[in-house]
Amino acid sequence: MSGFLVRRLGQSLVLLVLVSMVGFAILHLAPGGPMSQFASGSDMTQEDLDRIAEQLGLNRPLPVQYAEWFWRMLQGDWGRSFRDGEAVLNVIGSHLGATLQLMLTATLLAILLGVAIGTLSAIRRHSVFDTLATVGAMIALSIPTFWFGLVAIYLFSVWLGWLPSGNRSTPGDGSLPDLLRHLILPAMVLALVETAIWSRFMRSSMLDVVNQDYIRTARAKGVPEGRILLRHAFRNAALPMITVLGLQLPTLLGGALVTETVFTWPGMGRLFLDSISYRDYPVVMGILMFSATLVLLGSLLADLLHAVADPRIRLG
Amino acid sequence: MSDAPILDVRNLSVRFRTEGGEVPAVNELSFTLGRGETLAVVGESGSGKSVTSLALMRLLPKDAAVAVTGQALLEGRDLLSIPEAEMRRLRGGAISMVFQEPMTSLNPTTPIGEQVAEAVRLHRGMDGRAAREEAVRLLDLVGIPAARQRLDDYPHHLSGGMRQRVMIAMALSCDPSVLIADEPTTALDVTIQAQILDLLRRLQERTGMAMVFITHNLGVVAEIADRVLVMYGGRAVEQAPLRPLFSRPLMPYTAGLLRSVPRMELAGRRAGPLPAIPGNVPDPRHMPPGCVFHPRCGHHQPGRCDAAAPVLEPADEAREVRCLRWRELAA
Numbered sequence: 001m002s003g004f005l006v007r008r009l010g011q012s013l014v015l016l017v018l019v020s021m022v023g024f025a026i027l028h029l030a031p032g033g034p035m036s037q038f039a040s041g042s043d044m045t046q047e048d049l050d051r052i053a054e055q056l057g058l059n060r061p062l063p064v065q066y067a068e069w070f071w072r073m074l075q076g077d078w079g080r081s082f083r084d085g086e087a088v089l090n091v092i093g094s095h096l097g098a099t100l101q102l103m104l105t106a107t108l109l110a111i112l113l114g115v116a117i118g119t120l121s122a123i124r125r126h127s128v129f130d131t132l133a134t135v136g137a138m139i140a141l142s143i144p145t146f147w148f149g150l151v152a153i154y155l156f157s158v159w160l161g162w163l164p165s166g167n168r169s170t171p172g173d174g175s176l177p178d179l180l181r182h183l184i185l186p187a188m189v190l191a192l193v194e195t196a197i198w199s200r201f202m203r204s205s206m207l208d209v210v211n212q213d214y215i216r217t218a219r220a221k222g223v224p225e226g227r228i229l230l231r232h233a234f235r236n237a238a239l240p241m242i243t244v245l246g247l248q249l250p251t252l253l254g255g256a257l258v259t260e261t262v263f264t265w266p267g268m269g270r271l272f273l274d275s276i277s278y279r280d281y282p283v284v285m286g287i288l289m290f291s292a293t294l295v296l297l298g299s300l301l302a303d304l305l306h307a308v309a310d311p312r313i314r315l316g
Numbered sequence: 317m318s319d320a321p322i323l324d325v326r327n328l329s330v331r332f333r334t335e336g337g338e339v340p341a342v343n344e345l346s347f348t349l350g351r352g353e354t355l356a357v358v359g360e361s362g363s364g365k366s367v368t369s370l371a372l373m374r375l376l377p378k379d380a381a382v383a384v385t386g387q388a389l390l391e392g393r394d395l396l397s398i399p400e401a402e403m404r405r406l407r408g409g410a411i412s413m414v415f416q417e418p419m420t421s422l423n424p425t426t427p428i429g430e431q432v433a434e435a436v437r438l439h440r441g442m443d444g445r446a447a448r449e450e451a452v453r454l455l456d457l458v459g460i461p462a463a464r465q466r467l468d469d470y471p472h473h474l475s476g477g478m479r480q481r482v483m484i485a486m487a488l489s490c491d492p493s494v495l496i497a498d499e500p501t502t503a504l505d506v507t508i509q510a511q512i513l514d515l516l517r518r519l520q521e522r523t524g525m526a527m528v529f530i531t532h533n534l535g536v537v538a539e540i541a542d543r544v545l546v547m548y549g550g551r552a553v554e555q556a557p558l559r560p561l562f563s564r565p566l567m568p569y570t571a572g573l574l575r576s577v578p579r580m581e582l583a584g585r586r587a588g589p590l591p592a593i594p595g596n597v598p599d600p601r602h603m604p605p606g607c608v609f610h611p612r613c614g615h616h617q618p619g620r621c622d623a624a625a626p627v628l629e630p631a632d633e634a635r636e637v638r639c640l641r642w643r644e645l646a647a
Contacts, residue, residue, distance in 0.1 A: 213420040219375055220415075221435045221486060222408035235425055311470040312424055 004315040008303070012296040019292045020073075023285060024066050033058075033279050056082065069285065078289075079282030081275075088286035092268065098168050099267030103256055105183060106190035107248075113191070114198020115241065121199065122206030122237075123229060133199060140196035149189045149262030156185060166264035186263040190256060194248065201244050206237040239310050246302025249295055321348035322526050323372075323411075323494050328386035328396075330364070330371050330550075339600045341367045343550040345386075346628075349494065354520065354527040356541035356558075358534065358573065362597040364550035365530045366416075369496045371396075372528075373413050374403050390494060409439040412487040416499040418479035422471035428482045429455070429467030432489055439490040454485040459515060477508035484515065491523055498530045513539050534577050538562065546570050549598050549608040552628055556635040566637040566646055568613050569593070607640060615641055 035053055044052075053059040057068065069079065078088035121130040140148075157165035164170070164182050209215065210233050218232045257269030264270070268287055275283040307313045330342040342364040349355050357365050367376070372395060376382045388395040390411055395403065415421045423431060432454055433447040442450060448467065455463035458481040471479055480500060487495055497516065501509040517540060520527060529540055537544055537558070544561045546554040546569065554567040565571040572593040595612040598604055604611050610621040621640055628638040639645070 213415060213417055214423040216375060217415065217421045217483070217486075218423070220373055220407060220413045222404050222406070222438055223434065224404060224438075232423055232426075236423070239425070310425065312472050 008300050012300065015296060016289065016292055020070065020285070020289060021066070023288045024069070025062070027281055027284055028062055028065075030279075036279075069282075073289070078286045081283050082280045083275075083278055083283075088282045091271065091283055092286055092290055095266060095268045095271045098265060099256055099260070099269065101168075101183065102186055102190060102260070102265060102267060105187040106194060106256075109187060109191040110194030110198050111241075111245070114195040115202045115238070117195070117199040118202025119206050119229075119234065119237070121203040122210065125207065130203075133203075137196035137200055140192050145189060145193060145258045146262050148192055149186070149259055152185050152189050153262070166262075168266055186259050186265055189262075190259045197248065198241070198244065202237065202241060205240050206233060209233045209237040212236070239306065242306045242309060243302050245305075246299040249298035322351045322391060323349040323528075324387075324389040325349075325372070326387040326389070328368065328371060328388060329384070330367050330376070331383045333381050333383065336601060340603075341550050341600060342371065345547075345550075345552055347545050347552065347555065349526045349528060351493075352520070352524045352526055354529055354540055354542045356537040356544045357528060357530045357547060358532060358537055358544060359547035360532060360597050362600070363547040365532075365547055366498055367550075368547075369413065369498045369528065369530055372496060373407060373411065374400075375413075405439070408435050408487075408492075409490045410492055411494045411496065412490070412492040413496040413498065414480070414483050414487045414500045416502050418476050418483055418503060421483055422479055424471055427468045427470055428474070429469075432482065432486050435486055435489045450489070451485075454489055455482065457488070457519070458482070458485040459511075460485070475508075477504055477511065480504060480508075480512055481515070484512070484519070488519060488523070488525075492525055494526050494528065495520075496528045496530070499532070500529075501536060502531070502533070509536070510539075516540065534573060546573070549603060550600060551608065551638065552636070553609065553638045554636065555628075556631075556637075560635065564646075566631055566635065566642045567609075567639050568615050568645065569609050572612075572614075607638075615645055617641070 035049060035058060050059075057065060072079065076089075080087055081091055117133050121133045124130055153165045156163045163185050165185070166182075168182050169178050170182075210229075215228060215233055218228045223232070256267060257272060259265065260267045260269035261273055268291075272284065272287045274280075275287065303315070307315045325348070326346050328342055328345040329340065332339045332341055345364070345368060347355065357368065359365050370376050371384050372388050374384075374395065376384065384396055386396060390406065393402075393406075395406070395411070398406075422428065429448060429451045432451040433444075436442050436447040436450045436454075437444070440447075440450075451467060452464050455466065460466055460478060460481055466473075471482070474482065480503075484500070495516075500516070501512050504512060513536065516527070516529075519525075527540075529536075531537060541558050543557050544555070545552055546561075546567065548569050554561070554565065554570045556566075561570065562574065565574055572591075575591045576593060578590055593612055598608055598611070604622065606620075606622040606624055607613070607616070607626050610616040613621065616622070624640065626638050626640045628636050631637045631642065
């Protein structure tokens, strides 16, 4: 177990370093860059720009910049935003809450709905419900998130006027009902695609399990059908879902990026997008490292959970 | 053995409806099982043995694709027509089953003690602790060493033979009057096979249960059966007590099966290849006309065996045979 942990953490660290290198390289290769941001539409002279480049260290060779950034990051100094000079960790910290709130709500919703729909679909295979769920999932998976977001805004905010179209709260009102009202639309849109994925995985996993010999054994024992499904089939079918949870984490971050933009949600996704368009290198790199760590920890956690839940798996 | 059979199967037919048409898997099968008796059902793969056992347990898929007709009277109650709720109470109670595949027939995420105790709780109304104690007793009964310590073991901790013992413990947990054993030893090593057969025989002596023992292994039949039902192409082709059947088979198919068993006394004599029945079991969608066995039969007469279908007829007071020529061949 501890051997497994050490090995996995070691692999994760190597991956993180690779991610940072690739990310850093791509970011600096992209056309534009912070200097052209400063130059455009301002009355800065070339000397001013040179001075800023000197200050930010942008005039040095790329490997040197990388090495310095990396070394500082190890010491906990993730740099300062080019935009407002705020420390990167603080910037991330101030946006993390909003993203976590949205992500956790959406994931929870998606797991509950998806597992329920998938299980029902499998039990009532080829029924009207199953067909509707299948078609619904296909639609949810094939239409992009932003479109759902826009439709939801049009329907519930513009047309019906029930829910706010964006932001995390009404300025000046931070009450719980207000926060919840703002949360509903983005969480629903983000959960929609996730629910579709979860329901498909759950359906096929359940179908796989109900045809197993041990389900027949349970029937031969005279176990009532409901108990067979809940006690014997569901647990075995839910096991692979733990892995899905770990694998879904990156998708969720990506989905949150689009959803946050559509709903002007002040979370990491929008911060990431804004920072890229400003060529705010330190913040972009910070978010990149942060998300990569989250993804790796997510899959590690999924493996650990799987080992806890499945008696046949022993990590070694 | 009292007179009234414990299980009386009459005209059991099972047909599967597939896209390629209707497939008859079991055809008008009738047999009886006396109290404490062991009936071996033998035949090649595809002869309808397993479908028969699943039909008796009502474990075939419950949809329009499967049609089961006939009667199966267990102490007077027709297993095929009673309501599902009543059948569920009988299943694992009065009639229970042991399957062929011990490796996959146990729930991999549930401790074995719980799997045995579940049946006890369901059918005998015991509470958790009493059911657990009963599970210890049952696991001990089927010869699992240190049963109490193994209650919380998972199936993957056990060998195939041990898993089959757990399956047997589960099947016996509620003192069934009939146990259906569908090739319970096929997946096991020969030495383990002998142990399991011995176990089943001892348990039968103790509890007086009757057994339907499905197998394709005639060695196993000789070990355990009182009476033998030979199936071919979904039909009963011969039915007889063990000894007469082995010493004087009437149906050419039975004779062929017996000849194809390797015999120790012939070992090393280089008597040529082991005689096998030529050909394969017929495709149930395209059953041959006349006697279903005639294309593989060494005694078949053109114009006779491929024209009229033989009926199962009594050969003496204890035997039945389905062959047009059995009288000539026996003479």
